[in-house]
Amino acid sequence: MAEHILLRHRDIPDIHELDVYLSNGGFDALKLVVQKKTPQDVIDIVRESGLRGRGGAGFPAGVKWGFLPQGVFPRYVVANADESEPGTFKDREIMERNPFQFLEGVAICSYAAQAKLAYIYCRGEFWDLAHELESHIAELRKEKLLGRKLFGKDFSLDIRVHLGAGAYICGEETALLESMEGKLGQPRLRPPFPAAEGLYGQPTVVNNVETLTNVPPIINRGANWYNSIGTKESTGPKVFSLSGNVERPGNYELPLGTTFRKLIFEHGGGIPNGRSIKAILPAGASAPILPATKKVLDTGMDYESLRKIGSDLGSGSVIVVDDSVNIAWLAQKITSFFKHESCGKCTPCREGTYWMSRIFENLENGKATSEDIDLLDSVAQSIVGKCLCALGDFAAAQVVSDIARFRSDFDARAKDGK
Amino acid sequence: MSQALVSLTIDGVEVTVPVGTKIVDAAKQAGIEIPVFCYHPKLESVGMCRQCLVEIGRPKIDRSTRKIVRDKNGDPVIEFGPKLETSCTTPVGEGWVVLVNSERAIEGRRQVIELILTSHPLDCPICDKGGECPLQNMTMAHGPGKSRFLYEDKMHLAKHVPLGDLIFLDRERCIQCARCIRFQTEIVDDPVIAFSERGRKLEIVTLSEPGFASYFSGNTTDICPVGALTTADFRFGARPWELNATASICPHCAVGCNTMLNTRREARSQGRVVIKRVMPRQNEAVNEIWLCDKGRFAHHFASSEERLARPVIKLKRRGRLTATTWENAVKFVVEGLQAAHGAVLGIAGGRASNEDLYALHRLMDGLGGRAVLHDQMAGGEFVQQAGVGPGTNLADLGSGDCILVVASDLHEEAPIWWLRVKQAAERGAKLIVANARPTRLDAHATHILRYDYGVAAHMILGMLHEINHQKELDQYASAETKKVAKVVSKANNVVVFYGSEGLDYAASHDLAQNCATLLAASGHVGRANNGLVAVWTHSNTQGAWDMGVHPEPGGLAAALKGQKAAYVVAADPAGDEPLLTSLLEQVDFLIVQGLFLTETALAADVVLPAQSFVERDGTYTNGMRRVQRFFPAIAPNEGMRADWEILSAVAAAMGIDSARPSAAAVMQDIAAKNRDYSEVNYPALSRNASQWPHVGGKDIYFGGTAHPNHQGLGVQLTPRVERQKDISFDWAAPRKIAHKPRYLMVPITKLYDRGTTVVQSQVLGPRLEILRLYVNPEDAERLGMIDEGEVEVQWDGRKQRLRSVIDEHVPSGAVLVPRSLGVPLATAVDVKIRPIAL
C-alpha cells in the first residue's frame, strides 16, 4: 500500500508534533462531527464503514457503540492500550509515532458515546509512552481541542491516562475495568457488557487503540472509501505485527485479507539463516497454530478466512516459526505464559494451565511418555469452552492445536527431552 | 406484590418461577440438584468455579420476524449453544429447555471437578469438614474415581495459617471460590480478607491490623464449601458425625438469633456432655443463616468449672457459706420470705426466660411485694403497643421504605440487626441514623443526625412537629428534623430502632414514647414491617416487660428502700454497681439464684444454683417481640434447677400457687393471663415453614453448614395497636436538662466486653475490649491529656484511674467508656477529669 492510513508517520515523520498533525488535516474530523453531526450520525458512519475491533475479537465498532443504553449518564470511553499479547506491538508504534490521530479517534468516539471523560489504559510497562501521551493531551487542552465547549458547541471532553501495573489479563476489557477501579484485574461476568455497565457501573465503550485510530480517516473520507479497502466482511487497513524467525520483523500496514505469504516473504523478507518456515502463529499466543503449508501461506489474513482454516486473526500479530523449532517447546513456552498470566478466578484456567505446565515440565525433564501427551491433550480439551473469559480457551486451544498439528514434535520431546 | 413468572423445563420437569430467578435456584425448587461451589444464594453470582455447568436450549427466533420458529407439530424449535453455561449466573427464560443431567453436562462438570481436585489434598479423614463437605460429597457423586494428576506434582502450601485470632486458613484446601471474601465485602462490609497473587498462586490474605477481626468472621467457615476455613474454637475438636444438635436461642443480645448447639461427651470433661460449637439455625425473619462471632464463640460460660453446683446458705450474716440440700434451702428461703411480711423485692435480669420472670412476678405478687428489672433502659410498654407485628421481616424493607436508628450503635449492640439494616439500605431503604457520635452504620445512612447526649427525644419531637404541626413543638424543629420527617412520612414502611446510649431511664422512656408517637402520627404502626424496636441490652428484656417486670424510675436503690427481703434472679446488681452492695446487705434476707458466685451472691443468705439456658427449656422474647424457644442441650448437674422451677417450688411451699410441672405449663399460665401471649404455647413456638434458601440436607454445599430449622420459627406477637383501636399516642415533653456538665462520661456498648458470659470464652480472649477512656482531641488538649496517658476520673464521690485514648469520633464535652470492663457505670454521669503526670 502506498499510503499509510494508520502508520502515517511512515509518510510524514513528524506527525507526532501537533502542528504537523494539524497542518495535515488533524482534528478536522473531530471538528466536523462536533459541529455538523449528531452522535448517532457518527455511530452510523462507523457502522457502515464495517470497522471491526482490532483488539482481538473483531466486533464491529459501530454496533458496539449503538449498544449504549438510552439516557444513562455519565458514560465513559476507555481506550485499551494494554497491548500485552506476545508478538503484538502495533498500538505502541501508533501511540508513539502517530499519537494525535489516536487521540482524535478517542475524542470522536467520546462524542459518539456522549462521554465527557475518556481514559487510556496503558500497560504499566508503557511508562514513558504514557507520560508522552499525557503531555500530548496537555497540548490539546492548551489548544482547546480538549476541554469545555469544544468548537463552540455543547460538547466537553477530557482524556486521562491510567497506567496498569503488569498483568496481561487486564487487556480483557472487563478485567481492565476492574483494574481501573483499583481492584485485582479479574474479568467480570458478562452480561452485563461494558456498554451497559462498564467503568464505575456506567455505560462504557472499550476499544482498542488501533480501532480508534481508524476513526478519524473514516470520518474524513467516508464509510464507502473505508469499506472499499480489505475484504467484504473484514474492511479497512490493519497493522500486522510481524515477529519471530523472519528477516525484517516489524509492523506492516496492509489491507485486511492480505496473504501470509505477502506479509512474511514480500514485506518481512522471508526466513533468515537459510531456514525454512515451519509454522505460523497468526494471533500471538492466542489462536491455534498453523502449519506453514502452501494453502495457509496463500490464505488472506482476515477474520473469516482464518476461521475457515482453523485459527483466528486476533490482533494480527504474526509470529513466524522456522524449522529449527520444536513445537512442543513452543507449546510449553506459551503454556507457561498463560499459566503466569491466568488471573486465577475460574477453575479450568487456573488449574488447567498449572496442570498442563507440570506435564510440560515432566516432558522437558524426560519424565513423560507418549501417554502423558494424551493426558495433556485431554486436560486441554477439558478446559475448552468452560472458562469465564477467553484466556483459558486461548491456552487450551494452543495446546490442542499444537498436539493435533505437530504431534511428532511432542513424541520426540518425550523421548529425548528436546 | 405479584411478580411476572417464567416457565421452562429442567430435565423434563416443568417449572414456573419469578422472572430473574437463576437456573440453579429454579432447579433447586424443582428438586433437581445442580452442584455449586462459588454460588451461594445470599451472595451475588460470580460464575467463577464453573461447577454448575448445564446445557441450555432456547427457542429459536426468526431474525426477520422476531417470532419463535416452530416445527411441524407447532412446537418451538429449541437451539442449544455450543458451550455449556453456568446455571448460577443465568436467569431463566421463557420456554427454555435446560439439561442438567445430559451426558455432555455431566461430562463437563466431571472435568471441572477433576480440575478442582488437582490442587485439593485428599485428606478427608483428617479434615474438619469431613462429613459435611460439599467437595467430598460431590467427588463421591460426580468425581473421577482416581486422580490422573500425580500427587508429587501438587502444589504444597501452608496448612495452618491464622487469619486472625478466630479463623484459620488451610491454603491447600482452599478452592478459590471467594465465598468468604465476598461475604466479607458484600454482606458485612469488612473487606479484611482478599485474594492476592494470581493463577494457581491465588491466595487469601489479610493485611489488616489485627487481621481477620470482623464481628461476623465465623460465618465464613459455614459457607466455605471445603475445610479451608476453620474456627479456633472448633478446629480439630470433633468430627461432625459425632455431634448432637439441639436448637437454641442466642442469649447475648436482643436479636435472638436461632442457633444449634453441637454437643458431644468428652473424656477431657470427665465424660460430661459439652458444647463443641454453636451453629446458626435458619430463621429468615431473624438471623437468616448468620450469627455474630459473640453468639458463636461466647458459649464457654455454660460449661464453666466455676458454675454453682449446690445450694448454699449462710446461717449468720457474713458467716460461712455452707452447702445444703434443696429441701433445706427451700425451707430456709420460705422462712426468710415469711419473716419479711410482704416487704420483698424481686430483682431480675434481662437474661432470665419468660417462664422465670413470670414465676418471679407471680411469687412476689403472692407475697405482696413486687418484681423489678435491673436495667436502665425504659420504654418496653411502647414496644408492646407499637412494636413491629406479624409478617415483619427486615428483608422486605427496601426502596420506598425507611429505617430510623436512634441512640444505638447497632454494630456493637446487635450485630445482626446492623447487618440487616445495612442490607435494607442497600436495597434502597432510606436510613436515618441519629446518635451523638458517629457509628459504623453512618456509612450506609442516607441521613445522619447528630444531637447532644441526652436530647435524643427532643430530636424526635422536632420530627413530629413536621407531621402534627403542634405549636409547643416549634422549639424542637430544625431544618434537619424537617427534612428527615418528610422522609419518614413519605415512606411506605417505617421501622424505628431505639437504644439508650447516653440516656437514663427517664430519657429513654421519653425517647421510646416519642418514637411510638412519631410512628403513629405518620401512619406507621399496626402493619407488618412497621413499628418500634428496642435495642435492649439483654436477650429477654422485652420478655421481662411483657411479664410485668420492668425497671423503676428511681432504680434499684429507691426500690430497695424499706425492703426486708430481696430475691435476685439472673442478675448481679452488686457486681454492676458496687454502691448497691451495702443496700443489698441492708435487707434482712437476700436470696440469689444464678450460675456463678457473683458479688451479689457473696452478700446473700441463700444462693441457689440455676440451670443455664443450655440445660433447660424456656422462651425469650426478642426486641422485635418474637417469642422463641430454646431446648435443653446438656443434662445439668443434679444440684442445679431451672429458675422458674425454684420459684415455683417456693411459691408452692408458701401456699401461693401449686408447683408447675414444666416450663410449658408456665407458658400456659402466661398465655391465660397475658392477652398479648394468648396465642403463645410450646407447640405453636415449634411450628416451622419452608424457607428460602434451602439449607442443610444432603446438599449442604448450597447454603453452607447452617442448620435447617425443624424446631420452630417462634411466634411474632401482635402489637396492641392492631387489636385495640383506641390506643392513642401522645408525646412526652422532654425533661429539661438542668445544666450542661463540663464533661459527661457516657457508657457505650462494645460487643466483646468482659461480662461473665463473654470473658469466659476460650477463644475471644485476645479480641476482648480493653478498658479505656475515649476523649475528643480538643478536650484532651484543654485537659492537658496525652494519647495512651493516664487520667483520674471522679464522679458521684468515686475515683478511678484509667488509660485515655484520644479519638476524634468522640463528641466534644463527652468522654466515652465501654461498659462491663470495670467502670461501674449504668448511665451517663458528670465527671471531673484529671490527667496524671508521668
Add this chain to the structure above:
Amino acid sequence: MLADKHKSEIKAILKKYPAKEKRSAVMPLLFLAQREYGHITPAALVEVAELLELDPTEVGSLIGFYTLLHDEAAGKYRIQICTDLPCALRGAEELAKRLCANLGIRLGGTMTNGLITVEEVMCLAGCDKAPTLQVQDADGIHYHENQTLGSAMELIAELMEKGSDG
C-alpha cells in the same frame, strides 16, 4: 510520609478520577510509594489505604497480582528481560542466561552491591526489536531494545555508576 512529601503529585493523581471513585488512584499511588521507598513497605501500604479510605488488605492484595508492584526490596535497578516466545525465537533466553552468568547471579537474583536485579518477564511489546529489556527504578520504567550481551553489559555499567553516585 508520602502525603507531606508528594502533596501536589497525590492531588494530581486523585484529580484524575471522579471524586467518588478515588479507589482508582490506588495503582498510581502504589507506584509513587514504590518510587519513594524502592518497594511498597507495610507503612506505605497503610498510608495509601488511609489516603483512599480503603482497608490495607484491599490495597496490599494488589501487589501480588501485578508484576510491576513489589513488596520486597531488590536491586535499585530491576533489569527485566523479555524471554517470551517472540524474543526467545531471537535468542533472548540465551542473552538472559549469559548476562546473569557475567554478573554472577541467578535469574531473579540481585548483585551483592544491591544495585542490579535481573528478572525474566513476559512479552513487552518490543518483539520486532528483540531481545528487549526494561529497567524499572525510581524514575519509572524505560525500554532498551535490540539488546546484545555487550549493550546490556554497557547499560548495566552505566546504571552502576549512576547508582553508586546517589
